[in-house]
Amino acid sequence: MNKVFKVGLVGCGHIAETYFRAHKYFNNFKIIKCADIKEKASKTCAKRYGIKSLSVKDLLKDKEIEIILNLTIPKAHYKVAKNALLHNKHVYSEKPMAINLKNGKELVKMAKRKKLYIGNAPDTFLGGGNQKSKEILEKKLIGKINLGNAIFAFPGVQSYHPNPEPWFAKKEGGPVIDMGPYYLTALVNLLGPAKEVSGSIMRGVKKRTIGIGPKKGRKFKVKCPTTYLATIVFENKTIIRLTLSFDVIAHQRNHIEFYGNKGSMIVPDPNMFGGSVYVCKKLGESWKEHKTNKMPLGKINIRGKSLRANESPINANYRGVGLSEMAYCIEKKKRHRCNGELSLHVLDIIQSTMKASITGKKQKIKTTCQIPKKFNLKEIKKIMR
Ligand SMILES: NC(=O)c1ccc[n+]([C@@H]2O[C@H](COP(=O)([O-])OP(=O)(O)OC[C@H]3O[C@@H](n4cnc5c(N)ncnc54)[C@H](O)[C@@H]3O)[C@@H](O)[C@H]2O)c1
Structure with a gap:
């Protein structure tokens, strides 16, 4: 025990x-x-x-x-x-x-x-979706990845959050600090560390209106860029185009897509734990679904509409697994997966992406990290009830 x-x-x-x-x-x-x-x-x-x-x-x-x-x-x-x-x-x-x-x-x-x-956090990369993606990559199903796309885009939290101002604040506001950690941690888990980033920004509307709560109808100032379009080059030479935006009403692009020399792959939402991975090996052929809903950290545990933006109506949310895995590693004197070195590297990519996009000058990413090891079933079972 x-x-x-x-x-x-x-x-x-x-x-x-x-x-x-x-x-x-x-x-x-x-x-x-x-x-x-x-x-x-x-x-x-x-x-x-x-x-x-x-x-x-x-x-x-x-x-x-x-x-x-x-x-x-x-x-x-x-x-x-x-x-x-x-x-x-x-x-x-x-x-x-x-x-x-x-x-x-x-x-x-x-x-x-x-x-x-x-x-x-985030510990979502320990979930079924990202771990299944890792397994598929390790099996070389799509060969060597050359390119990819990652996107998080929506209209912003002002319509459903009673206190949306921090998301638009000068220092800690904007989509890169808010959603970047999920996307970038997932990418580092799958591709390894990043080495360089360039980008551009768009400043959306200058004022937004609060849509809910006691301050409903009140306007507030947007003090940061709300759209970032970045290109990140990873140490393994993969190039990822990253779109992070609070200025998009709706879209139908997938969360993360990888394009390899033997096929393409869709990685499910890095903000959640479950979701299916899809692989296509030939132009025109159907996409093969790789389900994660039987995996212990992919099994659906949320149904019905949740008020929180991080919980889609049918999905898996096992937030806290990173804390549990860390506790296990403290006891066993092992290296934990959601460790400081990984988060620091992700923070470096966040800061470099913002700087490169705002200044228009390519930024070298100075930190690096070890690629987290696959979270295997035996290890997961040890910490789950
Ligand atoms: N809300 C979500 O769905 C969600 C999802 C994923 C991650 N997060 C992350 O979790 C964190 C908290 O988010 P939240 O939505 O719960 O925010 P929140 O504003 O609802 O809660 C934060 C709490 O921290 C308290 N606090 C602030 N500064 C403090 C200090 N110096 N010492 C002690 N208490 C302090 C505040 O009084 C508040 O009660 C953020 O980093 C956010 O990015 C939130």
């Missing part, structure tokens, strides 16, 4: 519910205490889940807590993670690890020095 790690949650907002739900799937962590800068948020969360609410300071000092789960907003990730490490606790943060590379580097260095684990 695995050791059950005692987890302290910092940041009791929307995504917290998904991590409490993860207790149902994974056997080696338990969120036992929580905290938030807004005391009310922490108290409400504690009451809902029958746990204890503390101040952030007391939670960090709490001797019982072994891992801090950092579900605060992106610009607070660095500070909360740093404080967790300073209090000698392992830390697992939501994406992105920080909003700039300098802070990310400091965290990774500090964790290494203190021999603590630092982990980060």
Whole structure:
């Protein structure tokens, strides 16, 4: 039986519910205490889940807590993670690890020095969709990949989020910081590290209108570019055209497509865990479906319309697996998959993509990382209930 790690949650907002739900799937962590800068948020969360609410300071000092789960907003990730490490606790943060590379580097260095684990979402690349894609690539079904496309495009969160302003803020706003982590982590998991990026931007409308909640109808300023069109060259020479946009009403392009010398492949939504992979080996032939719905981290566990943008009506969501796998690796003294080196490299691609696109100058990506190992059934079974 695995050791059950005692987890302290910092940041009791929307995504917290998904991590409490993860207790149902994974056997080696338990969120036992929580905290938030807004005391009310922490108290409400504690009451809902029958746990204890503390101040952030007391939670960090709490001797019982072994891992801090950092579900605060992106610009607070660095500070909360740093404080967790300073209090000698392992830390697992939501994406992105920080909003700039300098802070990310400091965290990774500090964790290494203190021999603590630092982990980060996204963990969606551990799901059936991305793992099945990895298996197909390793079997060389489409040969050597030369090119590919990746796209996330929608009209923005303002219509359904009561507080959409952070998505359009100057420093931490825009689609690359928000959705880039899912796409780029999935790409690095499948192709390996990236080495260079160029791009361009489009600034959409200057003001947007809030569509829901107490501020409904109120207009707010857009302070960042809302469309990025980038070209990323990977170390293995694959070239990916990446479109990330909050200015598109609708589209029918697939999430990620790879074009190899023996065929083409469609990778399912990197923001989710399941979905089928499709492969076509000859022009005009039908696409062969490779299902993931029988895989433990691909099995559909969400039906019906969810209010959250990250949950499509029929799909699989096993957020929290990255935290569980990290806990398992702490116990077994192994290298975890959602590790600091990977998130730092992804953060480097994010920052470089934004810089290259805004300045029009190609950027070299200075960090690198090991390609995460395939997450095999035996390993998955060990942490699942
Ligand atoms: N909401 C989603 O569907 C979703 C999906 C995937 C990932 N995420 C990521 O999860 C994180 C949280 O998102 P959310 O939607 O839950 O945000 P949220 O705004 O609903 O919640 C964040 C909470 O953190 C608290 N907080 C902020 N700064 C803090 C600090 N310094 N110390 C303690 N508490 C602090 C806030 O008071 C708030 O209660 C973000 O990084 C986001 O990118 C969210």
